[in-house]
Amino acid sequence: MGDLAVDTAVEALGDGRYSARLSRDWEIWGPMGGYVAAVALRAAGAESTFPKPASFFCHYLGVAAFDVVDLTVTRIRTGRTAESLRVSMTQGDRPILDATVSTVAGGEGLEHEITAPPVVPGPDGLLDLATLAEGQEPPFPFWRNFEARPIEWRRDWPPPGPEDPVWQQWERFVPTSTFADPWVDAARTVLLVDLPSWPSAYRHHAWRFPERQEWIAPSLDLYVAFHQAVPDDPWLLIDGHAPIAAGGLIGWTGRLWSSDRKLVASGGGQALCRRVPGA
Numbered sequence: 354m355g356d357l358a359v360d361t362a363v364e365a366l367g368d369g370r371y372s373a374r375l376s377r378d379w380e381i382w383g384p385m386g387g388y389v390a391a392v393a394l395r396a397a398g399a400e401s402t403f404p405k406p407a408s409f410f411c412h413y414l415g416v417a418a419f420d421v422v423d424l425t426v427t428r429i430r431t432g433r434t435a436e437s438l439r440v441s442m443t444q445g446d447r448p449i450l451d452a453t454v455s456t457v458a459g460g461e462g463l464e465h466e467i468t469a470p471p472v473v474p475g476p477d478g479l480l481d482l483a484t485l486a487e488g489q490e491p492p493f494p495f496w497r498n499f500e501a502r503p504i505e506w507r508r509d510w511p512p513p514g515p516e517d518p519v520w521q522q523w524e525r526f527v528p529t530s531t532f533a534d535p536w537v538d539a540a541r542t543v544l545l546v547d548l549p550s551w552p553s554a555y556r557h558h559a560w561r562f563p564e565r566q567e568w569i570a571p572s573l574d575l576y577v578a579f580h581q582a583v584p585d586d587p588w589l590l591i592d593g594h595a596p597i598a599a600g601g602l603i604g605w606t607g608r609l610w611s612s613d614r615k616l617v618a619s620g621g622g623q624a625l626c627r628r629v630p631g632a
Contacts, residue, residue, distance in 0.1 A: 354497045355379055356582020357526055357544070358537045361388070363424060364395045371396045372426040375417055381493045383416040386572045387547025388495075389450055391540035393424060393440045397454040398536030400426040403435050403457060406539050409577045411452035416571070417444050434458040466611050470614040473504045475521040476588045480506075500525045511559040518595040520553035523588050529574045530587035538584045546607040546620040554603045554624070557595070569625035577620040583611040601626050 355378030363371040373396070379388040390411050398406070422444050429437040435457045442450040479502040491497060502523040524545060532538045551570050558568075584587075590612075595605040606621035 354528065356529055357391070357498070357541060358529060358532055358534065360584050361391045361395045361537065361540050363392065363399055368406075369400055369426045369428075370428065370498065371399060372421055373424065374421050375419050375622075377419040377494060378498060379495050381417070381495045381570060382569055384419065385495050385547075386413055386575065387544035389413070389417060389442070390452065390547060390575055391543045392422070393442055393450055393452045394423040394454060394540050394543050395536055395540075397427050397438045397440050397452070397456070398539070398586070400428075400438060401454075401456040402431055403434075403456040403458045405535050405582070407435070407455040407457045408578050408579065409452065409539075409543055410575070411440075411450050411543060412450040412574050413450055413572055415444075415450075417442075417449045420444065420451060429453070434460065438627070453583050466616065468614075468616045470610050471504075471521060471590070471592050473521060473590070475612055476525070476590075477503050479503070479523065498526060500527055508606070511563050514560050515558065516556040516559040516560075518553050518598075520549045520556060520591065520593040522591050523556060524548075524591060525587045531585055533584060535582060535584070538582055539579060540580060541589075542582075542609060542618045543575070543577050543588055545591055545609055546618055547572065549591050549607045550595065550605040550622065550624045553593040554595035554598055554604055556597075567629055568626055569629060570626050572622055572624045573602075575620065575622045577618055578619050580616050583615060583617055586611045588612045589617060598626070 355376050360376040364372045375384045379385050425441045427439045438454045440452040472510045482501040485506045504521040590610040592608040597604045601625040608619045609617040
């Protein structure tokens with residue numbers, strides 16, 4: 354089990370340069386993409402003039418090893434109330450990720466929230482995944498970092514036919530669930546917005562592969578818009594949709610909702626389908 358604040362921490366080396374060590378506790382097909390993106394966001398936060406992020410966008414350029422990565426943060430533009438930063442992550446001579454981050458001072462402005470949250474039970478009315486799985490070990494170390502409470506649960510998996518490409522699940526980080534540091538809280542958001550890409554798409558196709566999984570889909574990119582922080586709320590609802598898969602790509606969107614149904618963040622990206630070797 355990892356700890357998000359510790360495992361996304363960066364060390365300042367001067368002149369916009371940082372280093373971090375990727376932890377194996379966040380493994381899915383290598384370091385999980387949202388986790389790697391969260392490390393890049395922490396570097397941007399350490400360098401930013403302003404106290405909070407407005408948006409994050411990255412391209413995943415390579416699969417990192419569970420080792421030290423180097424990060425370089427460059428200011429693209431700084432204004433009175435907003436700043437644009439570029440973050441480049443490398444490992445040795447290999448590019449791993451390239452990101453742009455917008456940060457803002459915050460302040461007064463127009464305010465409204467007219468949203469349609471999913472009509473689903475709250476986390477208190479659901480069983481956790483460990484209970485539902487009857488003690489079965491998770492498929493990757495990554496899943497040990499959460500207490501997960503799925504909205505739907507099927508014991509007879511895979512299903513007999515295609516399911517809607519929707520994945521909704523309440524998540525609470527363990528052992529630490531909330532983070533006073535706004536950049537660690539934002540890292541929590543980035544990681545969770547990235548998470549539903551494959552689970553939502555795979556629900557539509559799982560019935561075709563009853564014996565084993567034949568495909569993986571690493572993310573090509575990720576976009577996250579930060580709407581409103583809820584740093585004291587331990588539970589966040591992931592609302593993931595993958596409405597289309599075509600031409601070897603999966604398009605997906607993810608929204609995060611607080612336990613009182615505030616829209617915390619939204620985003621999405623594309624993933625690249627790859628056949629599992631030997632399948």
